[in-house]
Amino acid sequence: MLDLRRIRQDPEGILARLRRRNPHLDLSRVLALDEERRELQKQVDEVRRRQNEGSERVAALSKAGDLPERERLLAELKVLAETRKRLEDRLSQVEAELAAELLSLPNVPHDSVPSGTKEEKVVLRVWGEPPRFDFPPQHHLALAQKLRLLDMERAAKLAQSRFPMYVGEGARLEFALLHWMLELHVREHGYIPILPPILANRRSFLVSGQLPKFAEELYHCPADDLFLNPTAESLLANLHNDEILEEERLPLKYVAYTPCFRREAGSYGEEQRGLIRVHQFNKIELFWYITPDRSYQALEELVGHAERVLQLLGLHYRVTLLPASDLAFQSAKTIDIEVWLPGQGAYYEVSSCSNCEDFQARRGNVRYRPKEGGRPQYVHTLNGSGLATSRLFAAILEQNQRRDGTVVLPRVLAELLDRETLG
RNA sequence: GGAGGGAUGGGUGAGCGGCCGAAACCGCCGGUCUUGAAAACCGGUAAGCCGAAAGGCUUCGGGGGUUCGAAUCCCCCUCCCUCCGCCA
Numbered sequence: 001m002l003d004l005r006r007i008r009q010d011p012e013g014i015l016a017r018l019r020r021r022n023p024h025l026d027l028s029r030v031l032a033l034d035e036e037r038r039e040l041q042k043q044v045d046e047v048r049r050r051q052n053e054g055s056e057r058v059a060a061l062s063k064a065g066d067l068p069e070r071e072r073l074l075a076e077l078k079v080l081a082e083t084r085k086r087l088e089d090r091l092s093q094v095e096a097e098l099a100a101e102l103l104s105l106p107n108v109p110h111d112s113v114p115s116g117t118k119e120e121k122v123v124l125r126v127w128g129e130p131p132r133f134d135f136p137p138q139h140h141l142a143l144a145q146k147l148r149l150l151d152m153e154r155a156a157k158l159a160q161s162r163f164p165m166y167v168g169e170g171a172r173l174e175f176a177l178l179h180w181m182l183e184l185h186v187r188e189h190g191y192i193p194i195l196p197p198i199l200a201n202r203r204s205f206l207v208s209g210q211l212p213k214f215a216e217e218l219y220h221c222p223a224d225d226l227f228l229n230p231t232a233e234s235l236l237a238n239l240h241n242d243e244i245l246e247e248e249r250l251p252l253k254y255v256a257y258t259p260c261f262r263r264e265a266g267s268y269g270e271e272q273r274g275l276i277r278v279h280q281f282n283k284i285e286l287f288w289y290i291t292p293d294r295s296y297q298a299l300e301e302l303v304g305h306a307e308r309v310l311q312l313l314g315l316h317y318r319v320t321l322l323p324a325s326d327l328a329f330q331s332a333k334t335i336d337i338e339v340w341l342p343g344q345g346a347y348y349e350v351s352s353c354s355n356c357e358d359f360q361a362r363r364g365n366v367r368y369r370p371k372e373g374g375r376p377q378y379v380h381t382l383n384g385s386g387l388a389t390s391r392l393f394a395a396i397l398e399q400n401q402r403r404d405g406t407v408v409l410p411r412v413l414a415e416l417l418d419r420e421t422l423g
Numbered sequence: 424g425g426a427g428g429g430a431u432g433g434g435u436g437a438g439c440g441g442c443c444g445a446a447a448c449c450g451c452c453g454g455u456c457u458u459g460a461a462a463a464c465c466g467g468u469a470a471g472c473c474g475a476a477a478g479g480c481u482u483c484g485g486g487g488g489u490u491c492g493a494a495u496c497c498c499c500c501u502c503c504c505u506c507c508g509c510c511a
Contacts, residue, residue, distance in 0.1 A: 041473065045480040052480090055492045059441050070491095077491040244433060244470085246451095367470095369433070373452070376433095376470080 209330030353384030
């Protein structure tokens, strides 16, 4: 949700910045509705003021015993009440339209975000080097099937295609990864661990930004009007709805584990084979609530926490800055971490770290009381994967594979699983 | 699924047609006292909208209704709690 006052004060400026994201965006309707709303509000306020004055006089006249004057006044007030009703009906209609309009507007890109298309993302840095093989590296799906780590065929019996099922050492590896990442963020990076509900209500997704525009991406349970979470961001963004936090408590840093569910309507292709794009995957999510002055510094820190996972696993990756046109709806700035998958000869996103500034905080009405006093301010929220496995799982197999199709486990995982290799 | 109880400011919680934007307590801020702090005492302290300001208006879970006037009465909904049923 954008700040209406900001739009009103600088409509051209905001529009220009929004159009870096999408040249078709338009503010004229918002501005027109806002003006009508304020005019109606003014009229309603005036009628109410006269009603309030009148009501006080009714009480006074009753006490004084001036009944004829009292009757005359009551008749007058009755007319005012009807007038007000008419104005209020129109006002609430305009308010609803304005709210809908505002909910459909994405966040304004930060000035440090480059313009340009998806392909023009900026590579900020590269860590490590791609492993070299003296044989053609295999796809993780081939490796996983040979090593009996995944059973996609049986998973399809239970659910549908593109729902993965981890079996045997694969299941152990996935569990170990998730637990290890959670502990890393709790013990070394100071996050508060959360194991949230996986289904959440409509408001939660309105706050996070998934709704109203991206409903087709969500699995929906109509009987209860609940949605399966596509990322724990949607859940963690709602932890403090309608609260005023004390500044001393900030930043609040949460780490959650959830499975994530995405309908992936319309996506297809050979590159989506295996664990690259699935309907259900596991993710450790990092989420910050922080004061506005520190949020961009926090974004760098957050990215660092996610990178740490890959560094400890010894996986080659790169960090990219997304251009404005590729930003998620709610994000003002996003930095992606992409891990190298030699089986496909490409980098794939395993973490997307965003500063949503006050976009989600406005929708969730999450504020803080400044230390130095004054009125409550909206917090800034940040989210980032720390990390998404499934893809991480694929990277571990592909980057550490040997000619015979076995996989050498990274040190940390070898200790957790009590074995040096898979296969 | 059935029965009952509840939702009020940063927190606890009173109010049950006009004197209520709302007692009291806690917290927080300022002051007195003190070498300093604590304690004690005194004062202040909700949020939102419009407005340059003065000020006006709104808000006691949400929506609708009764009334000149609703935190307070009526109806609907949501959520929370307790008990019963079912169940990992």
